[in-house]
Amino acid sequence: MENKSKLYGLVMQCPFGDECHDCPLKEIRKINDFEKQIEIIDSMTNDEINKIASFHDNRRFEREKHLWNNHIEIREKKEKTD
Numbered sequence: 001m002e003n004k005s006k007l008y009g010l011v012m013q014c015p016f017g018d019e020c021h022d023c024p025l026k027e028i029r030k031i032n033d034f035e036k037q038i039e040i041i042d043s044m045t046n047d048e049i050n051k052i053a054s055f056h057d058n059r060r061f062e063r064e065k066h067l068w069n070n071h072i073e074i075r076e077k078k079e080k081t082d
Contacts, residue, residue, distance in 0.1 A: 007044075
């Protein structure tokens with residue numbers, strides 16, 4: 001159910017602003033009737049829904065993995081000496 005809810009939001013718009021060329025929701029997004037889009041998602045099997053959600057999660061990781069490579073240096077807080 002959680003993945004189905006996720007698809008409802010993803011079908012409205014790609015959160016990255018530009019969908020990838022092989023996005024499984026690309027064709028559904030072209031339909032200008034949100035109720036029809038919801039109908040299509042509701043007719044999908046759980047396996048189809050999970051595959052699309054997994055596809056999106058993997059793409060998100062690929063697009064954001066450079067952020068994980070930038071390590072933040074954490075230093076210990078120095079004690080005040082008066």
